[in-house]
Amino acid sequence: MALKGLENNDLELIIFGGKGGVGKTCCAVATALALSENFKTLLISTDPAHSVSDCLEQQVGFNLVKIGGTGNLSVIEVVAEEALSGFIAEHQGELKKLLETSTALDDADIEEMLSLTIPGIDEVMSFKTIIDFIEEGQFEKYVVDTAPTGHALRLISSPKMLDEWIKVAAKIRWKYRYMITSFSGSYQPDAVDTFLLGLKKTVNRIENILGNNTKCEFIPVCIPEAMAILETERLLSILAKSEIIGRQIIVNNVMASDECEYCKRRKAGQLPYLKEISKTFENLNMVEVPMFAEEIKGIAALGKLKEVLFKAETNEHNIN
Numbered sequence: 001m002a003l004k005g006l007e008n009n010d011l012e013l014i015i016f017g018g019k020g021g022v023g024k025t026c027c028a029v030a031t032a033l034a035l036s037e038n039f040k041t042l043l044i045s046t047d048p049a050h051s052v053s054d055c056l057e058q059q060v061g062f063n064l065v066k067i068g069g070t071g072n073l074s075v076i077e078v079v080a081e082e083a084l085s086g087f088i089a090e091h092q093g094e095l096k097k098l099l100e101t102s103t104a105l106d107d108a109d110i111e112e113m114l115s116l117t118i119p120g121i122d123e124v125m126s127f128k129t130i131i132d133f134i135e136e137g138q139f140e141k142y143v144v145d146t147a148p149t150g151h152a153l154r155l156i157s158s159p160k161m162l163d164e165w166i167k168v169a170a171k172i173r174w175k176y177r178y179m180i181t182s183f184s185g186s187y188q189p190d191a192v193d194t195f196l197l198g199l200k201k202t203v204n205r206i207e208n209i210l211g212n213n214t215k216c217e218f219i220p221v222c223i224p225e226a227m228a229i230l231e232t233e234r235l236l237s238i239l240a241k242s243e244i245i246g247r248q249i250i251v252n253n254v255m256a257s258d259e260c261e262y263c264k265r266r267k268a269g270q271l272p273y274l275k276e277i278s279k280t281f282e283n284l285n286m287v288e289v290p291m292f293a294e295e296i297k298g299i300a301a302l303g304k305l306k307e308v309l310f311k312a313e314t315n316e317h318n319i320n
Ligand SMILES: Nc1ncnc2c1ncn2[C@@H]1O[C@H](COP(=O)(O)OP(=O)(O)OP(=O)(O)O)[C@@H](O)[C@H]1O
Pocket: 019, 020, 021, 022, 023, 024, 025, 026, 027, 047, 051, 146, 147, 148, 252, 253, 254, 289, 290, 291, 292, 293, 294, 295, 296, 297
């Protein structure tokens, strides 16, 4: 089987996730390369490990870089900490004022709260950068490579965490507003209200796109090993709670050859896990990727992976 439906015009955001080291980056980059042949594509790495640069063998960073020798592909790294420090620098004043207008906090409390990070805010800010790109509409496809499972889950759950924080902040504001209105008879929304409203809008925009299964697709990458299967199951069930439904799964590192004793034994060892994967994820389109003899680095090697992911007939390995 090959990856299906990624060329649908409505589908804009494709997020790859899975356990550490299973091949997420390679699959995300190969997918972006394939899509870039027909669509203006942006590959976004949210992994601080700079692995997209290594995989493409081209330096990419915090500014958009157009990748030569491909279709229409650009790459950018969006790192949560960077996005967060930009946000804090921009909104320090509003945050401080929000806390100052809380009657229950003294100066020491305020200083302490300002030094703590708002839960989920760093990931939300990196997501916001992605959503801003989507809303600017400069590209037709956005492919996101995430760091291992925990990170993808944090990314996905960040809007909910931030939403809880906004609710608490809104309560502080509500009390403040009530107090001002009682004393002066009226209340004029200020910069803090605008700030909170802006955050709430960001949360809504992220949730709207994540929960829209025609616009956004999550593709788990797994390997035929016990721990990876368990982690993929956990990942998909948590995603389902956020109404993010996977349609397909990539099973990487499948031993296709049985030309040597080692290959035969690896293949036999993988068989029960491959069967378990087909059973556990029976509702998903399963795309098998063979274990290549060499690591997948550079455009040429990625081209081979792209062929496997997008052209079913090149994948002759059959697990049944
Ligand atoms: N099918 C394959 N055959 C051979 N090597 C592979 C295959 N898939 C991935 N690799 C190699 O395995 C290593 C890990 O791949 P990759 O970086 O894509 O994994 P990852 O899931 O993104 O890892 P991390 O969780 O650290 O981000 C890389 O060196 C890559 O070249």
